[in-house]
Amino acid sequence: METMVLKNGRLLDLDTGESFTADLIIADGKVKQVGRGLSAEGIQVRDLSGKLVIPGLIDMHIHLREPGFEEKETIATGTRAAARGGFVSVACMPNTKPVTDTPEAVRRILEINRKEGSGVRVLPIAAITRESSGEELTDMAGLKEAGAVAVSDDGVGVQRADMMKQAMRKASELDLPVVAHCEEEDLLVPGACVHDGAFAQQYGLPGIPAEAESIHVGRDILLAEDTGVHYHVCHISTEASVRLVREAKERGQRVTAEVTPHHLLLCDADIPGVDPMYKMNPPLRSANDRQALIEGLKDGTIDFIATDHAPHTASEKAKDIQEAPFGIVGLETAFPLLYTHLVLTGELTLAQLIDRMTRIPAQRFELPLGGPVEGSSADLAVIDLDEERTIDPESFASKGKNTPFAGWKVKGWPVMTLVDGKVIWEK
Ligand SMILES: NC(=O)N[C@@H](CC(=O)O)C(=O)O
Ligand SMILES: [Zn+2]
Numbered sequence: 001m002e003t004m005v006l007k008n009g010r011l012l013d014l015d016t017g018e019s020f021t022a023d024l025i026i027a028d029g030k031v032k033q034v035g036r037g038l039s040a041e042g043i044q045v046r047d048l049s050g051k052l053v054i055p056g057l058i059d060m061h062i063h064l065r066e067p068g069f070e071e072k073e074t075i076a077t078g079t080r081a082a083a084r085g086g087f088v089s090v091a092c093m094p095n096t097k098p099v100t101d102t103p104e105a106v107r108r109i110l111e112i113n114r115k116e117g118s119g120v121r122v123l124p125i126a127a128i129t130r131e132s133s134g135e136e137l138t139d140m141a142g143l144k145e146a147g148a149v150a151v152s153d154d155g156v157g158v159q160r161a162d163m164m165k166q167a168m169r170k171a172s173e174l175d176l177p178v179v180a181h182c183e184e185e186d187l188l189v190p191g192a193c194v195h196d197g198a199f200a201q202q203y204g205l206p207g208i209p210a211e212a213e214s215i216h217v218g219r220d221i222l223l224a225e226d227t228g229v230h231y232h233v234c235h236i237s238t239e240a241s242v243r244l245v246r247e248a249k250e251r252g253q254r255v256t257a258e259v260t261p262h263h264l265l266l267c268d269a270d271i272p273g274v275d276p277m278y279k280m281n282p283p284l285r286s287a288n289d290r291q292a293l294i295e296g297l298k299d300g301t302i303d304f305i306a307t308d309h310a311p312h313t314a315s316e317k318a319k320d321i322q323e324a325p326f327g328i329v330g331l332e333t334a335f336p337l338l339y340t341h342l343v344l345t346g347e348l349t350l351a352q353l354i355d356r357m358t359r360i361p362a363q364r365f366e367l368p369l370g371g372p373v374e375g376s377s378a379d380l381a382v383i384d385l386d387e388e389r390t391i392d393p394e395s396f397a398s399k400g401k402n403t404p405f406a407g408w409k410v411k412g413w414p415v416m417t418l419v420d421g422k423v424i425w426e427k
C-alpha cells in the first residue's frame with residue numbers, strides 16, 4: 001500500500017460550502033489524518049497548492065460496451081476515461097452483447113475490470129428482462145448475489161406495464177433499484193432521431209415526442225407506488241417528467257432521477273445543423289425543458305448527474321442522422337463542462353455540483369463514499385479549477401470521440417484520481 005502526504009490541498013465542506021487548506025495523510029487505503037503542517041518523513045509527498053481535493057466522482061450511468069462491442073469501448077479504455085474524468089465509481093449498463101442478464105455475465109465484468117481496468121470501481125447494472133427484450137424477468141436474486149447494484153433495460157423502455165410491475169415487485173423484495181430508460185415505443189415514428197420540436201420541424205426530421213418519455217415516468221411512478229421499490233429515472237429530459245417526479249417525491253415515494261450534462265447545457269435550438277454528434281436518446285429537448293431540468297436539479301427533484309457515456313465508432317457516427325446510433329461520450333468532460341457552465345455562471349454553487357456528483361448518488365444507491373475526511377476511504381479526485389483547456393476528442397482515453405462539445409473552452413479539469421489510496425491516474 002502506498003503511503004503519502006497530499007500537501008496544501010483546498011478542501012470543501014459540502015454542507016456549508018466553506019473551503020480551507022489542509023494536508024492529508026493517506027495510508028492503508030484511507031485518509032488517516034487531515035490537518036495543517038503534517039509531517040511527512042520517508043513517505044511520498046505531493047504538493048497540491050491551489051488544487052481542490054474532493055470525494056471521487058460517481059457516475060451511475062455509463063456504457064462500457066464490453067463484451068461484444070469492443071470496437072466502441074472496452075472495460076480498459078472506458079475505466080481509463082473514467083479515471084481521467086475524476087471518477088472513482090461507474091455503473092455500467094447491460095446493453096452489451098450478450099446482454100448482462102445472467103450472474104455469470106455480471107461476474108465476468110467484475111473479473112475483466114480487476115484484470116484490465118484502470119482501478120476505477122465498476123458497478124454492474126444487470127438487465128430487468130432477458131436480453132432486455134421485455135418478455136421474461138431475469139434472475140434478480142442471482143444477479144444481485146453476483147454483484148449487480150441495480151437492474152435496467154437501458155437502451156429500450158420496458159414496454160409492457162405488467163412486466164414492469166412484476167419487475168418492481170421482485171426488485172423490491174430484493175432491495176434492488178429499478179433504473180428505467182423511459183420510452184414508450186407506441187409514440188415513436190420510424191427514423192425518429194431528434195426532439196419533436198422546432199429543430200425537427202425546421203429540418204423536416206421525424207421527431208421523438210416529449211410524452212414518449214413522460215408517459216413512462218408517470219406509468220412507472222403509479223406502478224411503483226404500492227411496491228415500495230426504489231424507482232430511478234434515467235437521463236430525465238422533459239419538463240413533464242420533472243413535474244411527475246417532483247409530485248411523487250412530495251407524496252413521499254421512493255423515486256429518484258438523474259440528468260446528463262448535455263441535457264443541462266444544451267437544447268434543440270443549440271443544434272447547429274443536421275449532425276449525428278447531437279443525436280442521443282433522449283434527444284436534446286426544448287429550451288423550456290432544459291430550464292425545468294436546471295430547476296429540478298437545484299431544488300432536489302433531480303437527485304444527481306450521470307453522464308450516460310455512450311461511445312460509438314467514428315464510422316457509425318458518420319452515417320446519415322436517421323441511421324447513426326444514439327449517444328455521446330461524457331466521462332472526460334463532465335466536470336469541467338458543468339463547472340464552467342453551471343457553477344461559474346451562478347446556477348449552482350461548487351459544493352452543490354460536487355454533492356450531485358458524489359454524495360447524493362452514493363446515498364441514493366447505498367454505495368460507500370470516500371473523501372478527504374479522517375477515516376474515510378481515500379477515493380479522491382483532485383481538480384485544477386483554474387486550468388482552462390479546449391475539449392479535444394483526440395486526446396480522450398475513451399475510444400469514443402463522439403461529443404458535441406469538441407472545441408468548447410472549459411475550466412476545472414481533474415488532475416489526479418485516487419481509489420483506495422492508490423493514484424490511478426495523474427496528469
Ligand atoms: N443514450 C444513448 O443515446 N445511447 C445509449 C443507450 C441509452 O442510454 O439509452 C447507448 O447505449 O448508446
Ligand atoms: Zn437510456
Ligand SMILES: [Zn+2]
Pocket residue numbers: 061062063093154155308310
Ligand atoms: Zn444509457
